[in-house]
Amino acid sequence: MTGKPISLRPAAAGCWRMFVDGWLPRSCALCERALGGEEAACCAWCRRRIAGGDASRCPICAARTPAARVCARCHQRPPALEATHVLGDYAPPLDRLIAALKFDGRIHLAGALATMLLERHRHHLDTVDRVVPVPLAPGRLAERGYNQALEIARGVARGIGSPLVPHALRRQRITRPQPGLARGDRRRNLAGALAWHGGPLAAGARVVLVDDVMTTGATLDEAATVLRAAGARHVIALVAARTPAPVASGERPPAAADDGSST
Numbered sequence: 001m002t003g004k005p006i007s008l009r010p011a012a013a014g015c016w017r018m019f020v021d022g023w024l025p026r027s028c029a030l031c032e033r034a035l036g037g038e039e040a041a042c043c044a045w046c047r048r049r050i051a052g053g054d055a056s057r058c059p060i061c062a063a064r065t066p067a068a069r070v071c072a073r074c075h076q077r078p079p080a081l082e083a084t085h086v087l088g089d090y091a092p093p094l095d096r097l098i099a100a101l102k103f104d105g106r107i108h109l110a111g112a113l114a115t116m117l118l119e120r121h122r123h124h125l126d127t128v129d130r131v132v133p134v135p136l137a138p139g140r141l142a143e144r145g146y147n148q149a150l151e152i153a154r155g156v157a158r159g160i161g162s163p164l165v166p167h168a169l170r171r172q173r174i175t176r177p178q179p180g181l182a183r184g185d186r187r188r189n190l191a192g193a194l195a196w197h198g199g200p201l202a203a204g205a206r207v208v209l210v211d212d213v214m215t216t217g218a219t220l221d222e223a224a225t226v227l228r229a230a231g232a233r234h235v236i237a238l239v240a241a242r243t244p245a246p247v248a249s250g251e252r253p254p255a256a257a258d259d260g261s262s263t
């Protein structure tokens, strides 16, 4: 006996955690207090603490803007995305919940995020034909064992009764990690990085892209461009958290945040 601690691989740890969580009483995904009968996923107190939940945002990229005006960036260079809907800012307490989903193997938290996204934005998803998650970089997927965006997308697809296309978007070349790159570099880094493998899309298809965190929006915009080239007419994004302020050119984005496809 060496006394060496047993370390579970991340995927195995995630499965174990999901098993254990499934046996626990219904509790708030953020503060772990017991949920009331009417409460789903997060307690009312924690929901009120989600930063920027009621903030006025750019209807296209969800950056905060006064009176829900289109932001200067979307005005100057309209993205392929038609609209972005978020739960709130990538800030406490939502950032902790997303970190637990990604780095602590607590996969069931994806369901909590999907539940809250649907409660808030279901009316934007009535006519959606396909639910498509933003892919994780292959190295990261092998290490983690699951793509958190796909896990959120599963709950969304189930909730709205639209088909989930789990691996429709794939990386066709290796890109540099997105965190640490300025906005322009992120776009160049991602150009041509994603490819559609989801079969033919009906003319005029309406697709919702699902991701956990949106920083500059470069990944989602690249994904939307690929979807439009594949025939989608309308592409909207459903994202758990948006970084509070757009990242200016040349400025380093927050290290913990990402555009989903790299971390």
Ligand SMILES: [Zn+2]
Pocket: 028, 029, 030, 031, 032, 033, 042, 043, 044, 045, 046, 047
């Ligand atoms: Zn709570």
Ligand SMILES: [Zn+2]
Pocket: 058, 059, 060, 061, 062, 063, 070, 071, 072, 073, 074, 075
């Ligand atoms: Zn915008």
